[in-house]
Amino acid sequence: MFHWLEKNPFFFALAVFATIAFAGLVEIVPNFAQASRPLIGTTPYSTLELAGRHVYIKNSCNACHSQLIRPFKSETDRYGDYSLSGEYAYDRPFLWGSKRTGPDLMRVGNYRTTDWHENHMWDPEKVVPGTIMPAYRWMFVNNTDIDTAYAEMITVKKFFGVPYNQPVPMKDGTSKIVKMAWNEAENKSDLHEARKMALAEARIIVKDMKNQDVIDAVEVGRIPEIVALIAYMNSLK
Amino acid sequence: MENRPLEYDYSVSKLFIYTALGIGFVGMLVGVVIAWELAFPAINTMFGDGAIAEYTNFSRLRVLHTDSVIYGMVLSAVWATWYYVGQRVLKVSMAESKTLMYIGYAHFWIYLVSAVVLVISLFMGITQSKEYAEFEWPLDLSITIVWLLWGASIAGLIGIRREKTLYISVWYYIATFLAVAMLHLLNNLAIPTYYASEGIGAWYHSVSMYAGTNDALVQWWFGHNAVAFVLTTPIVAMIYYFLPKESGQAIYSYKLSLLSFWGLMFIYLWAGGHHVLFSTVPDWVQTLGSVFSVILILPSWGSAINMLLTLKGEWQQVASNPIIKFMVLGSTFYMFSTLEGPIQAIKSVNAIAHFTDWIIGHVHDGALGWVVFMLMAAIYHMLPRLYGRAIYSKSLMATQFWIQTLGIVLYFTSMWIAGITQGMMWRAHDEFGNLAYSFIDTVTVLHPYFIIRAVGGTLYLIGFAMFIYNVYKTMTIGRKVEASELQNTTPMGA
Numbered sequence: 001m002f003h004w005l006e007k008n009p010f011f012f013a014l015a016v017f018a019t020i021a022f023a024g025l026v027e028i029v030p031n032f033a034q035a036s037r038p039l040i041g042t043t044p045y046s047t048l049e050l051a052g053r054h055v056y057i058k059n060s061c062n063a064c065h066s067q068l069i070r071p072f073k074s075e076t077d078r079y080g081d082y083s084l085s086g087e088y089a090y091d092r093p094f095l096w097g098s099k100r101t102g103p104d105l106m107r108v109g110n111y112r113t114t115d116w117h118e119n120h121m122w123d124p125e126k127v128v129p130g131t132i133m134p135a136y137r138w139m140f141v142n143n144t145d146i147d148t149a150y151a152e153m154i155t156v157k158k159f160f161g162v163p164y165n166q167p168v169p170m171k172d173g174t175s176k177i178v179k180m181a182w183n184e185a186e187n188k189s190d191l192h193e194a195r196k197m198a199l200a201e202a203r204i205i206v207k208d209m210k211n212q213d214v215i216d217a218v219e220v221g222r223i224p225e226i227v228a229l230i231a232y233m234n235s236l237k
Numbered sequence: 238m239e240n241r242p243l244e245y246d247y248s249v250s251k252l253f254i255y256t257a258l259g260i261g262f263v264g265m266l267v268g269v270v271i272a273w274e275l276a277f278p279a280i281n282t283m284f285g286d287g288a289i290a291e292y293t294n295f296s297r298l299r300v301l302h303t304d305s306v307i308y309g310m311v312l313s314a315v316w317a318t319w320y321y322v323g324q325r326v327l328k329v330s331m332a333e334s335k336t337l338m339y340i341g342y343a344h345f346w347i348y349l350v351s352a353v354v355l356v357i358s359l360f361m362g363i364t365q366s367k368e369y370a371e372f373e374w375p376l377d378l379s380i381t382i383v384w385l386l387w388g389a390s391i392a393g394l395i396g397i398r399r400e401k402t403l404y405i406s407v408w409y410y411i412a413t414f415l416a417v418a419m420l421h422l423l424n425n426l427a428i429p430t431y432y433a434s435e436g437i438g439a440w441y442h443s444v445s446m447y448a449g450t451n452d453a454l455v456q457w458w459f460g461h462n463a464v465a466f467v468l469t470t471p472i473v474a475m476i477y478y479f480l481p482k483e484s485g486q487a488i489y490s491y492k493l494s495l496l497s498f499w500g501l502m503f504i505y506l507w508a509g510g511h512h513v514l515f516s517t518v519p520d521w522v523q524t525l526g527s528v529f530s531v532i533l534i535l536p537s538w539g540s541a542i543n544m545l546l547t548l549k550g551e552w553q554q555v556a557s558n559p560i561i562k563f564m565v566l567g568s569t570f571y572m573f574s575t576l577e578g579p580i581q582a583i584k585s586v587n588a589i590a591h592f593t594d595w596i597i598g599h600v601h602d603g604a605l606g607w608v609v610f611m612l613m614a615a616i617y618h619m620l621p622r623l624y625g626r627a628i629y630s631k632s633l634m635a636t637q638f639w640i641q642t643l644g645i646v647l648y649f650t651s652m653w654i655a656g657i658t659q660g661m662m663w664r665a666h667d668e669f670g671n672l673a674y675s676f677i678d679t680v681t682v683l684h685p686y687f688i689i690r691a692v693g694g695t696l697y698l699i700g701f702a703m704f705i706y707n708v709y710k711t712m713t714i715g716r717k718v719e720a721s722e723l724q725n726t727t728p729m730g731a
Binding site: 031075090102133135 | 274275278281282286287288290291294295296297299300362363364365366367368392395401402403408411412415416419423428430431433434435437438439442444445447448449450451452453454455456458495499502503505506507509510512513515516517518519522525526529588591592593594596597663664665666671672676677680681
């Protein structure tokens with residue numbers, strides 16, 4: 001059979017493809033529907049949080065920080081409850097990372113605050129002596145791309161049914177609504193409103209910040225990347 | 238028709254050698270820079286901490302390093318060998334078909350333009366964050382075109398072949414083409430947000446079709462097998478051709494090559510699950526990934542042993558011929574890293590190894606020891622056949638070999654120690670059951686190993702620079718050789 005295949009390239013290629021495609025079908029397909037279901041209490045990202053997630057990705061924070069707490073005592077002691085599949089239901093892409101040059105950030109919102117991040121991103125060595133993390137000062141200058149975050153919200157709502165503007169069940173039996181700008185009257189997107197909503201979120205974050213340039217920027221309606229990133233960090237719980 | 242030997246057309250092969258050397262050097266240079274950045278963080282802001290710092294920072298550069306060495310250097314070398322080996326084992330010249338020549342040139346130039354755009358986009362931070370699949374959808378499309386052009390070249394050359402039976406190397410090239418096509422397309426399925434939102438935000442941005450755990454599952458099915466089918470199968474294709482050619486020995490066993498080819502095809506794809514052990518993917522997927530990783534030793538060692546036994550009775554060539562030296566050490570490192578990988582895939586070992594530098598060490602002993610050694614050997618072997626000149630300096634090759642080998646040893650030993658040290662410190666508890674170390678303790682302890690690693694990487698880069706110098710000298714002032722000198726052992730100057 002092998003001799004015959006080696007003389008018939010088309011069937012050879014077919015045989016190779018069947019052999020390699022097999023594993024993917026068995027391993028990946030069965031899990032799809034189940035794993036994408038959100039856990040109760042897991043909410044979609046708000047406009048500013050999602051923009052902050054983009055800042056996180058843009059700077060490849062995931063190259064050094066994981067977002068996956070494994071079910072070991074040493075990990076739950078250090079980072080909090082181990083990760084559950086449903087907690088990632090709104091993560092596109094996933095950001096588990098593959099290397100912990102720095103600590104895990106899956107629940108960093110539980111134990112770090114806005115001012116901690118502000119100081120740390122400006123001068124990590126001052127906050128954590130001995131750290132090898134570099135400073136990220138350009139984030140205090142560069143503007144956040146709110147528009148793209150909003151475009152992504154529209155996309156995931158439209159294609160994947162992410163429940164923006166809908167009640168999401170919480171653990172204590174109540175429900176919560178994560179808002180996305182939408183012109184209900186004409187049933188179309190409202191970019192202007194989305195920017196306003198992001199700015200309102202930014203104002204809350206900036207209250208706990210001390211960098212005068214950042215404060216001034218938000219005052220005039222500009223959102224530096226650091227503000228969005230902190231909004232995202234604080235949402236990780 | 239005249240009865241004379243075929244004249245093969247190597248113009249496309251030559252072009253890809255240039256990019257393999259050029260992008261390879263830059264990619265490794267970036268790797269060395271970021272290795273030093275981990276040892277001495279001040280290097281992150283070597284050009285000041287203002288606006289430029291964004292582009293010299295570890296996190297921005299890391300992806301440039303991985304993608305340029307994998308897709309820049311290795312793929313270029315793979316294609317350089319394809320446009321050389323393909324014609325020879327199929328006994329047909331590319332020049333016999335105008336279409337195939339056009340396809341070859343289009344393949345190269347579209348690839349080069351994509352590579353330039355890709356570098357710029359990664360510098361700008363345009364990434365979808367998936368490891369080794371960072372590129373946004375416009376680049377994914379151009380990569381698809383480049384890939385299909387290569388496929389057209391394979392199919393076209395096979396279509397007009399004179400030798401009816403496909404040689405082993407061609408099996409591996411075909412498998413590489415098919416598998417990467419499948420992985421690339423499925424992992425990069427995404428919706429461009431600009432079009433979905435009817436014109437809002439960045440036009441190049443997209444959102445993954447998969448969420449969370451599913452995204453991770455698809456990504457590591459891709460990630461693991463991108464390693465398999467970019468850094469393993471085409472390299473095996475190379476060694477199956479170049480080792481017998483250079484040594485003048487026939488492949489030791491056809492049956493062993495059958496077993497290892499089909500075994501590798503079947504088993505490799507299952508093993509991706511070992512990247513997500515103890516994560517939120519189902520237990521049975523993790524267990525499958527772990528078990529198949531261990532079974533994977535079989536076909537991997539099958540190829541490597543087949544290579545080493547090919548030299549049976551001819552071991553003096555290892556001492557006398559630096560090209561054989563590179564290939565034998567390459568095969569040995571292949572055995573070494575395909576044993577190390579499965580060990581790391583065992584769940585209890587993975588609990589310590591995952592997220593640490595041991596994984597980085599593993600990748601590099603495979604990449605530096607096996608992949609780059611093999612592709613340098615292939616280029617050394619091809620040069621005199623492409624340019625009609627003997628290798629410029631044999632002693633330079635030997636020196637390069639030892640400098641780079643020392644570099645690799647420093648690299649992986651330091652990363653072993655660093656990885657296991659950190660893995661053990663993370664999980665250490667004191668007598669009261671509290672964590673024994675804060676995270677930063679487990680970082681500062683790594684400082685000496687980071688320095689050793691950076692030194693190792695620097696040595697390797699120096700060796701690579703010597704390689705480029707030797708290649709350049711060969712192309713320009715190497716001794717002119719007769720066709721009769723090109724039978725087996727590559728002609729080399731002192």
